[in-house]
Amino acid sequence: MSDLLERLRGRGWRMTAQRRVVAEVLDGDHVHLTADEVHARAVERLPEISRATVYNTLGELVTLGEVLEVSTDRRAKRYDPNAHRPHHHLVCARCGAIRDVHPTGDPLADLPTTERFGFTISDVEVTYRGVCPNCTSA
Amino acid sequence: MSDLLERLRGRGWRMTAQRRVVAEVLDGDHVHLTADEVHARAVERLPEISRATVYNTLGELVTLGEVLEVSTDRRAKRYDPNAHRPHHHLVCARCGAIRDVHPTGDPLADLPTTERFGFTISDVEVTYRGVCPNCTSA
DNA sequence: GCTTGACTTAGACAATGTCCATTGTAGGAT
DNA sequence: ATCCTACAATGGACATTGTCTAAGTCAAGC
Numbered sequence: 001m002s003d004l005l006e007r008l009r010g011r012g013w014r015m016t017a018q019r020r021v022v023a024e025v026l027d028g029d030h031v032h033l034t035a036d037e038v039h040a041r042a043v044e045r046l047p048e049i050s051r052a053t054v055y056n057t058l059g060e061l062v063t064l065g066e067v068l069e070v071s072t073d074r075r076a077k078r079y080d081p082n083a084h085r086p087h088h089h090l091v092c093a094r095c096g097a098i099r100d101v102h103p104t105g106d107p108l109a110d111l112p113t114t115e116r117f118g119f120t121i122s123d124v125e126v127t128y129r130g131v132c133p134n135c136t137s138a
Numbered sequence: 139m140s141d142l143l144e145r146l147r148g149r150g151w152r153m154t155a156q157r158r159v160v161a162e163v164l165d166g167d168h169v170h171l172t173a174d175e176v177h178a179r180a181v182e183r184l185p186e187i188s189r190a191t192v193y194n195t196l197g198e199l200v201t202l203g204e205v206l207e208v209s210t211d212r213r214a215k216r217y218d219p220n221a222h223r224p225h226h227h228l229v230c231a232r233c234g235a236i237r238d239v240h241p242t243g244d245p246l247a248d249l250p251t252t253e254r255f256g257f258t259i260s261d262v263e264v265t266y267r268g269v270c271p272n273c274t275s276a
Numbered sequence: 277g278c279t280t281g282a283c284t285t286a287g288a289c290a291a292t293g294t295c296c297a298t299t300g301t302a303g304g305a306t
Numbered sequence: 307a308t309c310c311t312a313c314a315a316t317g318g319a320c321a322t323t324g325t326c327t328a329a330g331t332c333a334a335g336c
Contacts, residue, residue: 014301014302014303014312014313014314015302015303016301016302016313016314016315018314018315019314034292035292035293036291036292048315048316049315049316050315050316050317050318051293051316051317052293052294052295052315052316052317052318053314053315053316055292055293055294056314056315057314069212071209071212074207074209074215074323074324075291075292076291076292076293077212077292077293090249090253090254090255090257090259092257093260099255099257101249101253101254101255102253103245103248103249103250103253104248104249104250105243105245105248107241107243107245107248107264107266108266110241110242110243110245111228111239111241111242111266112241112242115228115239115240115241116228116239117228117237117239117270117271118270118271118274119228119230119237119266119268119269119270119271120268120269120274121228121266121267121268122231122267122268122269123266123267123268124264124265124266124267125264125265125267126245126262126263126264126265127262127263127264127265128245128246128249128257128259128261128262129259129260129261129262129263130257130258130259130260130261131257131258131260132255132256132257133255133256133257136256136258152281152282152283152332152333152334153333153334154282154283154284154332154333156283156284157283172323173323173324174322174323186284186285187284187285188284188285188286188287189285189286189324190284190285190286190287190324190325190326191283191284191285193323193324193325194283194284212293213322213323214322214323214324215323215324
């Protein structure tokens with residue numbers, strides 16, 4: 001999204017063909033890609049882009065807070081460009097499909113001080129697991 | 139714990155030296171070990187135990203519902219022998235320390251039907267992230 | 277004490293991710 | 307427009323975690 005590229009440039013991010021391609025790949029509605037999926041799509045547009053660069057760029061985007069890392073399964077991390085609207089995830093245990101969901105209520109409020117053990121809590125991640133309609137009927 | 143061994147035997151689990159050692163390692167208060175940590179401790183008691191056996195045994199314990207798999211970081215899965223009391227996890231972002239916590243409220247109730255997209259939800263996993271007292275003062 | 281099928285082993289393999297030395301280049305300075 | 311230089315990209319080795327397989331071993335019932 002030019003939005004994203006704009007923001008990054010404004011933050012002093014040095015713009016290169018590789019970084020642009022990675023950002024563009026993430027911008028589709030093909031959300032929740034793994035690093036290798038991002039790489040595969042990036043290669044379609046810029047054949048000589050290397051795996052290391054994709055990993056580096058994704059890592060930077062995460063550090064910058066423009067993209068979220070999601071570890072819904074035990075396999076590869078996935079990258080979620082929807083970092084500016086807090087949300088959680090709903091994962092199909094069969095096919096691995098992932099949906100963003102917006103629960104009501106604040107899980108943080110559900111953790112009493114006595115259960116915080118002196119931690120300074122900054123973030124809560126909620127993953128709902130189940131079976132999606134497709135896999136249920138199949 | 140002989141509790142655990144007892145239950146497993148009652149379920150027709152064939153008892154071997156290897157399986158006994160793995161179960162014993164998990165039984166300490168050294169909870170939340172990775173598979174390789176379990177292996178390291180198992181080797182101390184049974185030097186010839188192989189990595190594959192540890193992985194197999196852990197997998198079986200998970201299937202039997204005696205142990206939970208926890209993926210708090212993006213690194214190795216961890217194994218939580220506290221499978222019989224539902225709980226969630228609090229993870230230190232610096233040192234990786236993990237504590238079991240028991241929030242009030244039910245996260246499932248916080249997900250409206252309209253946000254379930256036809257999924258049959260069976261499980262919710264909540265991970266709180268923050269900085270533990272040790273790392274805060276350091 | 278046999279027998280047998282389940283269990284264990286070692287090591288190859290696979291998937292994902294990281295590191296590093298080298299080469300290339302974006303963007304400011306001239 | 308060209309040059310400089312710090313930052314970025316490359317590719318390939320390496321690391322970590324986990325899975326698989328073929329062959330040997332053993333627990334438990336008879």
